[in-house]
Amino acid sequence: AQKITQTQPGMFVQEKEAVTLDCTYDTSDQSYGLFWYKQPSSGEMIFLIYQGSYDEQNATEGRYSLNFQKARKSANLVISASQLGDSAMYFCAMKKGYSSASKIIFGSGTRLSIRP
């Protein structure tokens, strides 16, 4: 069965520092996708970054990068030069295969707080 684990319920980071949010996953499938979402206190879910299991390069989107270590089954999110607006809940998610019939499962989330 698929599983996503986020072991850090909460983190505090100083503004302008880099931060790594941990995510490990468990699947026996070879084909899967990994996602990170941000949920600020206003409640909306914002897509940040995607990594496919066959992608050889780590995904990057602006200040976000995904540290994909396939053998370790980890997909950590790295935020460079953190800003106050980065304070939010962050969710790691995984989807098996590419069929629309395959559901996405979410981790329990990490609450990130940026200190000025």
Next chain:
Amino acid sequence: DTAVSQTPKYLVTQMGNDKSIKCEQNLGHDTMYWYKQDSKKFLKIMFSYNNKELIINETVPNRFSPKSPDKAHLNLHINSLELGDSAVYFCATSAGSTDTQYFGPGTRLTVL
């Protein structure tokens, strides 16, 4: 121009009532979803529709009935509301090879 919209944003109702939440998307995506986020922020899929056809139906009480009148709309009707139904309900859409989910703003349902 909102890509995925939900109405209402807040819904407060009494136990036993029937209520509906509406979702509309203008992204032209084929697949739409309903998710439930509980008080501990845990997010779980409830239903998925592809081109108006139900393709994912998680273990959800049959008091919950999704309806997709067309590709741009997916509504959620809930009968006989219970206290445990209190949560934030998100509509989402997806398309493309990655199936990235794009979420609506959520509807906070409170059952008294």
